[in-house]
Amino acid sequence: MNKRKKIIVVGAGFAGVQFARKLDERLFDILLIDKLNHHQFQPLFYQVATSQIEPSSISFPLRNIFKNKWNVQIRMAEVTEINKSKNEIVTDIGNFKYDYLVIAIGCKTNFFGNNEIEKYALTLKSTYDAITIRNNILTTFENIISSNNKYGFLNLVIVGAGATGVELAGSFAEIKKNVLPKDYHGIDFTNFKIILIEGSKNTLNNMSENAKKASMKYLSAMGVTIITETFVTKYDGETVVLSNGNGIKTKTVIWAAGVCGNKIKGISETSITKSERIKVNRYSKIKDCENIFALGDIAFMETPKYPNGHPQVANVAINQAKLLAKNLKAIESDSNRTKKQLKEFEYKDLGSMATIGNNKAVVDLHFVKFNGYFAWFIWMFLHLMLILSVKNKLIIFIDWTWKYITKDTSLRLILVHPKK
């Protein structure tokens, strides 16, 4: 058996955490680096943004996750560059050497080069973003109630009707109906419009016909204005300009219209796709690199089944991570290995789902597509199962049950430093 190898894992999202958990501790020492000190459960960001659950319920301190893993070291730092010739990474706290490097840095919001929209729009890619949206919405209503100048405040625009946009719109429609009117007596909420703008023909355009139709029907019934086959071309903090020339006055735009890869210097341009993902082979290895791998959202792996890369979802990240942990163990335990002993990644898509509101969700499985109460129940069950700790599962379960029964939550805090 070879001597212990040092692996640096950059990024503690779904892929990085899973990889560090699964890697054989008898063979490897791991240095896990993330700019945050916690893992984030991104699928429930929208519930933090709409004051349904607390940020701490979906944030998991890394030192706590790995407290029993003696071979895992953790550093909170931003990795800026890879120096391949020296097997070294550059970070804001110094340089670190590796035998193997695993890049699992995920994606960021893609504004498609529109700097003005980027300056004014809100995003939903981190717990901070979710809290910022929550602060912004609640502050908006404080402003409406205490000012005469209400123009623009009463429209909330969400750009992009994929799962994130749809879930946000549905959730805002619910608090508009059940929660905000009780908090802000005196505001006429019929004037508060939630507008969902989508470039393609449908909401949830990547899902089945059933999911597209059901989500459209649910959202319309909940009072969401849906504008399809239309793009946002400009936003200056006051007015959203649409590709059909129309304008919408608004102080709040949430941009959920696409992602692109986070960047680290040192990977050759030929290995980077147009959407900034890193090209890897079926073993997650980056082209032209012997000992550098990429996993999850940042990795672009072409397979016969997925010629345009895999969907950027948690399940892909988790399964790529598990397989790489196995393959690296095979490499290090058997120096006479042949490539045949390593397994290629094949994604088994179990289906997709999205929730629109209480009792309303859509589920696409291979053999059946359905929506309604049962779909919503399955959505909740699976998301609860995916949450990392038992304590957090319980807290979220209690928050959801409380909200279901009372149609209220008590989490509407504006948490901004008063001096800012």
Ligand SMILES: Cc1cc2nc3c(=O)[nH]c(=O)nc-3n(C[C@H](O)[C@H](O)[C@H](O)COP(=O)(O)OP(=O)(O)OC[C@H]3O[C@@H](n4cnc5c(N)ncnc54)[C@H](O)[C@@H]3O)c2cc1C
């Ligand atoms: C709002 C939202 C809702 C979603 N809903 C679903 C859903 O319902 N189901 C589903 O399957 N998927 C969902 N996804 C997608 C899913 O969250 C991603 O596919 C998944 O997080 C990808 O995991 P990852 O490990 O590749 O990256 P991430 O989980 O994004 O983790 C990347 C990590 O890298 C760190 N990092 C980045 N750059 C650096 C750097 N330079 N130095 C150090 N650290 C760095 C980040 O801090 C982060 O912790 C959703 C995503 C979002 C944003």
